[in-house]
Each structure stands twice: as structure tokens, then as C-alpha cells.
Amino acid sequence: MTTSSPARPHRHRFLAVLLALALSFFVVDGHQARAHAQANGAATTPLMGWSSWSFLRNHPTEAAMKAQALAMSTSGLVNAGYKYINLDDFWYLDPQTTVDAYGRWVTDSTPFPDGMANLGSYIHGLGEKFGMYLTPGIPVAAYNQNTPIQGTSFHARDIVSNTSGYEANYNFGSGRMYFIDYTKNPAAAQAFLNSWADELAGYGIDYLKIDGVSPNDGDTQAVADVQHWSAALNQTGRTIHLELSNSLTPANASSWQQYSNGWRIDGDVECYCGTNGSPYPLTDWNNVSGRFSDVVPWIGKGIKGGWNDLDSVEVGNGADDGLTLDERKTQLTLWAIENSNLTLGVDLTNLDSTDLGLLTNPEVSAVDQNGHPARAVDRTTSQQAWYAPNGDGSYTVALFNLSGSAATAAVNWQDIGFTGSAATVHDDWSHTDLGGFASGYSVQLPAHGSTLLKVTPTGSVGSTAMSYDIVNTNSGLNLATSGTSIVQQSADNGLDQEWQLVPLGDGSYKVLNRTSHLQLAAPSSAQGAQLTQEADDSATDTRWRLTANGSGGYTLKSSADGLLADVSGASTSAGAPVIQWPSNGGANQQWTLVPVPDPNVAYRVENLATGGRLDVDNDSTADGATLLQYSDNGRSDQRWTFTKQANGAYTIVNSNSGKLVNIPGPTTAAGTQLIQFSADGNSNSQWTLVDDGPGAIGLKSVYDSQLIDVTNSETAPGTAVIQWTADGGVNQEWSLVP
Numbered sequence: 001m002t003t004s005s006p007a008r009p010h011r012h013r014f015l016a017v018l019l020a021l022a023l024s025f026f027v028v029d030g031h032q033a034r035a036h037a038q039a040n041g042a043a044t045t046p047l048m049g050w051s052s053w054s055f056l057r058n059h060p061t062e063a064a065m066k067a068q069a070l071a072m073s074t075s076g077l078v079n080a081g082y083k084y085i086n087l088d089d090f091w092y093l094d095p096q097t098t099v100d101a102y103g104r105w106v107t108d109s110t111p112f113p114d115g116m117a118n119l120g121s122y123i124h125g126l127g128e129k130f131g132m133y134l135t136p137g138i139p140v141a142a143y144n145q146n147t148p149i150q151g152t153s154f155h156a157r158d159i160v161s162n163t164s165g166y167e168a169n170y171n172f173g174s175g176r177m178y179f180i181d182y183t184k185n186p187a188a189a190q191a192f193l194n195s196w197a198d199e200l201a202g203y204g205i206d207y208l209k210i211d212g213v214s215p216n217d218g219d220t221q222a223v224a225d226v227q228h229w230s231a232a233l234n235q236t237g238r239t240i241h242l243e244l245s246n247s248l249t250p251a252n253a254s255s256w257q258q259y260s261n262g263w264r265i266d267g268d269v270e271c272y273c274g275t276n277g278s279p280y281p282l283t284d285w286n287n288v289s290g291r292f293s294d295v296v297p298w299i300g301k302g303i304k305g306g307w308n309d310l311d312s313v314e315v316g317n318g319a320d321d322g323l324t325l326d327e328r329k330t331q332l333t334l335w336a337i338e339n340s341n342l343t344l345g346v347d348l349t350n351l352d353s354t355d356l357g358l359l360t361n362p363e364v365s366a367v368d369q370n371g372h373p374a375r376a377v378d379r380t381t382s383q384q385a386w387y388a389p390n391g392d393g394s395y396t397v398a399l400f401n402l403s404g405s406a407a408t409a410a411v412n413w414q415d416i417g418f419t420g421s422a423a424t425v426h427d428d429w430s431h432t433d434l435g436g437f438a439s440g441y442s443v444q445l446p447a448h449g450s451t452l453l454k455v456t457p458t459g460s461v462g463s464t465a466m467s468y469d470i471v472n473t474n475s476g477l478n479l480a481t482s483g484t485s486i487v488q489q490s491a492d493n494g495l496d497q498e499w500q501l502v503p504l505g506d507g508s509y510k511v512l513n514r515t516s517h518l519q520l521a522a523p524s525s526a527q528g529a530q531l532t533q534e535a536d537d538s539a540t541d542t543r544w545r546l547t548a549n550g551s552g553g554y555t556l557k558s559s560a561d562g563l564l565a566d567v568s569g570a571s572t573s574a575g576a577p578v579i580q581w582p583s584n585g586g587a588n589q590q591w592t593l594v595p596v597p598d599p600n601v602a603y604r605v606e607n608l609a610t611g612g613r614l615d616v617d618n619d620s621t622a623d624g625a626t627l628l629q630y631s632d633n634g635r636s637d638q639r640w641t642f643t644k645q646a647n648g649a650y651t652i653v654n655s656n657s658g659k660l661v662n663i664p665g666p667t668t669a670a671g672t673q674l675i676q677f678s679a680d681g682n683s684n685s686q687w688t689l690v691d692d693g694p695g696a697i698g699l700k701s702v703y704d705s706q707l708i709d710v711t712n713s714e715t716a717p718g719t720a721v722i723q724w725t726a727d728g729g730v731n732q733e734w735s736l737v738p
Contacts, residue, residue, distance in 0.1 A: 037306040038258060042242070042261045042305070043261035043306055044304055045371065046371070047207070048083060049086060050072055050084065050085055050345075051312055051343045051344070052064075054279065054314060060087055062118075065119055065123075066119070073126040077344075083127075084130075084343070091133070095172070096140045102149065103192065104195070119203075120204030131241070135210065135212045136212060136213050138192060152187075154188035154191060159180050159188050161181040162179055170211060179221060182221075194232045200240075201236035207241040208241070208243065209245055211245040213245070214247055216247040223252055226244060242259070243309065244260050245264040246267060256301075261306050264309045266295075268311060269314060270287070270312070270345070280322070283322045292376075296376075296609060297730055300373055302338075302340075304506075309340055310341075312345030316347070317352055321355070326446050330449060332358055333398050334398070334400075337452070339371050342368055361428070372388040373388060377415045383401050383402070384409065385409065397452075397453045397454075401447065401450070404447045410443075413440055414737070418464065419464055421461045422436050427452070466697070466736055467514060468691075469498060470594075472587075475488055475588070477572070481496050484518075485577065489574050496516070499511050499513055500512040510536065511542075519536055519542040522558040528580070531578050539560070541559075541560040546693075555583065555591070558580055566586070566589045594691070603737060605737075606737050607733070608730050608733040610714070612710060614721060615629060615637060617718075625657070627661065627676065627720075629710050635656070647702070659677055661676065661699075662676060662685045666682070666703055668703075668706070674723060686701075692733045698732055708734070713729065
């Protein structure tokens with residue numbers, strides 16, 4: 001068995017630029033699609049457990065695995081929620097030469113003399129769950145021997161068409177696994193995977209990691225591999241968590257959601273910087289801090305049943321972790337606020353008592369398990385605030401100091417979603433109530449330090465969420481109020497027809513009327529019941545899920561009963577009731593979001609990839625001054641008003657200079673840096689607001705249809721704001737923050 005190098009050279013960190021530009025959000029006609037997670041009963045919350053790779057690496061043994069399982073049980077980690085003991089790579093013989101009678105991998109009996117079923121039984125006996133590992137494809141040895149496929153008349157060569165290309169395998173290297181041709185003989189291909197899944201289920205596995213199953217790893221049929229392995233595991237009748245690795249592509253997020261329970265968003269967190277074969281140090285700050293950028297395209301992709309995986313948590317062995325104590329807290333804080341799997345990579349038989357306290361902090365673990373991913377207010381600075389609404393009126397806020405020296409990090413309540421209210425602040429790490437704060441909170445943090453807070457507004461609360469007209473696709477009329485009832489009405493530019501979509505953090509929204517400040521509600525579970533507006537009662541009857549239909553519209557589904565907002569009788573008449581009805585695919589159940597900026601509000605225009613603000617260089621008031629992104633500084637040159645034009649487009653006017661966002665020249669050249677210029681009535685200063693999903697808009701030029709863009713998603717203050725053709729990148733998405 002090859003044991004040459006513990007490092008896996010196939011894995012590299014992909015630049016945030018490539019993620020944001022080339023692989024960004026899965027978009028259907030401009031809308032981020034939300035798929036349903038795989039309904040196999042696994043991963044209702046993010047996984048918590050341990051994996052052999054970081055510490056045991058290419059030398060796992062039965063004895064070592066049992067020792068780690070025992071240590072997890074006796075240390076208190078199991079009681080804190082950690083359940084999975086996952087055996088990673090290097091447990092099997094070379095599939096180029098050795099397979100079982102049905103073409104599957106063979107356990108290496110030297111390190112695992114009692115076999116996998118015995119190991120699974122031992123782990124289960126401790127109240128834990130057992131996980132294993134493989135890479136996609138069919139072994140070369142199976143093809144060469146033309147092994148039968150168990151329970152069928154088919155053979156290995158019935159499902160291979162290409163013997164010159166190989167799936168990834170990291171234990172023994174390339175040349176071990178052929179691609180399965182799922183179209184050559186579909187029944188045979190699925191039967192082969194079913195037989196393998198049945199064997200693994202017979203070992204008692206509760207988790208399977210498939211490595212190398214990503215377009216980034218050269219798997220040209222990654223989605224098909226995942227789909228067929230998902231079916232194979234599900235047909236076993238056993239609940240098995242399917243985890244994908246590594247550096248999965250955000251562009252295929254809907255497939256990962258549909259067919260798996262977790263996906264690695266990045267390369268390995270390990271630094272592979274130990275000497276003389278030592279796994280220590282396990283990681284370093286650079287490998288941890290890179291996740292602050294790399295997670296951005298994935299925020300919101302994790303949903304109940306399938307979660308983003310930022311890779312192993314290297315906290316547990318004190319100085320051997322490769323991180324300072326503050327850096328260890330920061331790693332756990334970031335993983336928790338992004339609802340990542342918490343898979344420990346440390347030696348559980350040698351736990352550091354301080355680290356153990358971090359790992360078993362119940363308030364931090366609860367943030368991870370809550371399933372409300374956070375996003376950054378502004379990533380153009382090293383002192384960052386990340387936040388998520390918790391759905392109960394409170395917010396999770398993490399403050400980070402990513403610089404190498406002590407500094408103050410701060411958050412303003414307006415930036416995280418609410419106004420008109422003070423808030424109480426609770427420190428999750430120390431379990432301490434810190435008191436009430438009028439407009440925000442700041443704290444001095446050490447180098448690479450962090451704090452994790454629960455922020456609860458007190459008193460009357462207003463929302464800073466963006467406003468929309470919600471327009472019925474069938475009738476072209478607006479969602480509107482009539483007393484306490486909901487109807488459709490002709491557009492009248494009134495606030496009673498404007499709605500704020502207030503995120504609740506789990507993918508659902510409150511739909512808040514601008515005039516009444518009441519919320520769209522389903523008053524009962526009765527089919528055909530007319531929708532109403534009601535005060536917030538924190539119940540599901542005022543929570544709605546918006547699902548993109550692929551044609552520029554959405555359905556609005558009640559979280560209370562699963563029925564859709566529908567215009568009664570598909571009426572096109574003003575005043576027709578808006579009711580709830582089962583999904584039927586009708587246009588009267590489809591709604592478009594039309595962003596409506598308030599003409600009396602000067603907004604900060606915030607880039608969703610970087611958090612940078614649209615800014616005029618050097619606070620200039622001159623025609624021709626260039627536009628760039630800059631950190632939030634509170635100045636008027638970062639404030640913009642939106643003035644509607646006769647053609648429905650807007651001019652975007654700087655509050656400091658009175659000048660307009662303008663394409664110089666004008667030119668249609670992609671990459672041209674935008675400027676400010678005096679109003680002249682020309683179309684190169686006019687922009688349409690394109691819905692990019694709740695809380696996100698594209699700013700599209702009337703002149704040449706290009707979008708306002710931050711160059712390469714770079715986070716540096718001063719990065720040019722340009723025009724660029726639509727590419728689905730998050731750096732072309734903006735939010736308007738009052």
C-alpha cells in the first residue's frame with residue numbers, strides 16, 4: 001500500500017476571485033435557486049463528530065480508530081453533541097490490482113484485522129455513529145477481471161466505455177478508478193453502486209464521504225456520480241449521511257442540495273507543515289483565515305438536510321493545533337456562524353482542557369446547529385462584523401479582528417437589519433449579559449481574535465430590509481392591502497403596495513407592509529382562505545418562502561401550511577382577493593419582485609461579494625471623478641439617492657456631489673471604470689434595478705445593458721467599480737442599506 005506522502009497534492013485553495021466570478025451562485029434567469037435538501041432523514045442539523053484524516057492521515061488502524069471513539073465518549077464530547085467517528089482514506093487495498101468478487105474495494109486486513117463490521121459495532125456500542133470513505137468510479141481491477149455485479153447477470157465491462165480516463169483516487173494515485181458510464185447500461189451501473197452501498201450498510205455505516213467528486217477535482221460527471229450514489233445509499237433502507245469532497249462548485253449547489261447532506265466548499269484546512277512525518281501542527285492561520293473569503297459564494301446554500309462544510313476543526317490539541325488560543329476561538333466562531341459541519345481533526349486521546357472547553361461550549365454549538373448562516377457587513381476591512389437573524393427577533397453577531405495586532409471591531413444595529421431601537425448584548429463564549437446599547441456595540445479584540453454575541457432589540461423595531469412591489473404574473477397587478485385583507489390592485493405608487501422582505505435567517509421571510517407595518521399572513525390552514533395582514537406573532541403563519549420559478553418570478557409559500565399565495569379564480573380584476581391555494585403551476589400563483597427604492601432615502605450601495613460601499617474617489621465633487629468601493633466611512637460620498645425616470649429606470653445621485661453614476665465616453669467596453677457626472681439626460685447615466693433575489697439587485701445600464709461590478713470581487717478598499725457583462729457573479733449584486 002502506498003504511503004509516500006500524507007499531503008494530498010490535488011487539493012488547492014481556489015481564489016475567491018474564481019469562485020465569485022466563474023463559479024458563483026447557481027442562477028436561473030437572474031435568480032438564485034433554492035433546492036430542497038435530500039429527504040433521507042440525515043443532517044437535520046450540521047454534523048458534529050471526528051475524522052481520521054488530520055491526525056491519523058495515511059496510517060489509520062482499527063486500534064487507533066477504537067481509541068479515538070472511546071476518547072470521544074469519555075471526554076464529554078458525545079454529550080456535547082459530537083456523534084460521528086469517520087474513517088477517511090487509506091483503509092483499503094490498491095483497486096488497480098485488488099477487488100472483491102463483485103468488483104468493490106477490499107479492506108486492508110493488516111491495519112484492520114477484524115474488519116469494518118466489527119469496527120462499526122464497536123463505535124455503535126459507545127453511542128456513536130460510524131462513517132467511511134471512498135472515491136467515485138469502478139476499480140480498474142474490476143474491469144480487468146470483468147467481475148460480476150452482485151445479484152445481476154451484468155459484469156463490470158457493461159458499465160465502462162472509456163479506459164483512457166480515470167476518476168480521482170488519492171491513496172494510490174491516478175489510474176485506479178474508471179468512470180462509470182451511466183448511459184451504457186443504466187440498470188447495471190445502478191446495480192453496481194447499490195451492491196457497494198449494501199455492503200457498506202452491512203458494516204453499519206451512518207456516513208459516507210465521497211472524495212474527488214467535484215468538477216474542481218476533474219470529475220467531469222460529478223453530478224451524475226452524486227445522483228447515483230445518493231440513490232444507492234437510499235435504497236439500502238439505512239439513514240446514511242452523504243458527504244461530498246472537495247472544493248465543490250457553487251454553480252452546482254442545487255444538485256449538491258438535492259442529492260447529498262454536506263459538501264466541502266474548499267480544499268484542505270490542514271497545513272501539511274509538520275516535520276519527520278508528524279501531523280503537527282495540524283493547520284495554520286492562513287488556512288483558517290482563507291475561509292472568510294471562500295465561504296462567501298456559499299452563504300445561504302446550506303439548508304436543513306444539507307450543509308456547507310468548511311473542513312475539519314483543528315481545535316483540541318493545544319499548541320499542536322497550529323493556532324493560538326484566540327485563533328482557535330475564531331475558527332470555531334466562523335464555523336459556527338456559517339453552520340458548518342463541526343468535524344474534529346485532532347487527537348481525541350490527548351485533548352487539551354482549554355480546547356475541550358471551547359468545543360463543548362453549549363451556546364456556541366447552538367449557533368452552529370441553529371441553521372441561520374451569517375454574512376459580513378463589510379469585508380474590505382480586517383475588523384469585520386458578521387450577522388444572521390435568528391428568526392425569533394434576535395440576531396447572532398460575530399466580531400472579528402483579522403489583523404495581526406489588537407484592534408477595535410464594531411457593529412451598528414442599522415447594518416444588521418433594524419432601526420429605532422436599542423438592543424441588549426449577550427456574550428455566547430462567556431455566557432455573560434453585557435447590557436444594553438443604543439445604536440451598536442464595539443470591543444477591543446486581540447490579533448486574529450473574535451467574539452460571538454446574541455443581540456436582542458428592545459422596544460419598537462423598524463426594518464432596514466429592501467422594499468418591493470410584488471406583482472402578480474397573470475394579472476400584472478400589485479399585492480395590496482384592503483383593510484386587514486389582501487387583494488391585488490393597480491399600481492398607484494403608494495406605500496400600501498410596498499413590502500419589505502425581512503429575512504428570518506433560515507431562508508424564510510416576513511413580508512412587511514410599508515404603511516401598516518403589519519405582515520402578510522395566512523389566517524388559517526383552510527384552502528382558499530383570503531390572506532390578511534397581522535401583527536407579528538413569531539408564528540409560522542407570518543413566514544413565507546420565496547422559490548424562484550426559473551422565469552423571473554417566485555411562488556410565495558406559507559411556512560404554516562405549505563399553500564401558495566394565489567389570486568382567486570385567476571382574476572385579472574383590481575380588488576380580487578389574494579388567497580392561499582395548493583400549488584398548481586398557474587401564473588396566478590407566480591409573483592415578480594420589483595425593487596422600489598425610497599426617493600427620500602440616501603442609501604449606502606453595498607456589494608454583496610465584498611461588502612464594500614459604492615464611493616466617489618477622494619470625496620470629489622468634480623465631473624469625471626472615478627467610482628470605487630471603499631470601507632464604510634459614514635460620509636456623504638457613500639450615500640446615493642435613486643430618482644425614477646420616465647422610462648422606469650433610475651438615476652443614481654451622489655449625496656455629496658449631486659452627480660450621477662455614469663459610463664464615461666460613453667463606451668460599451670467591458671471593464672470601463674465608472675465615474676460621476678452631471679445630469680445630462682443621456683442613457684449612460686440611467687440604470688434599471690434587476691431583481692437578484694430578496695435583498696439583492698443588479699444595476700443594469702440602460703445604455704449598454706452591462707452591470708455595475710466590483711473588479712474581480714477584490715475586497716481591497718479602492719478597487720475600481722466597473723461595468724461588466726452579466727455573469728451571475730455575486731460581485732454584480734448589490735443591496736441598498738439606509
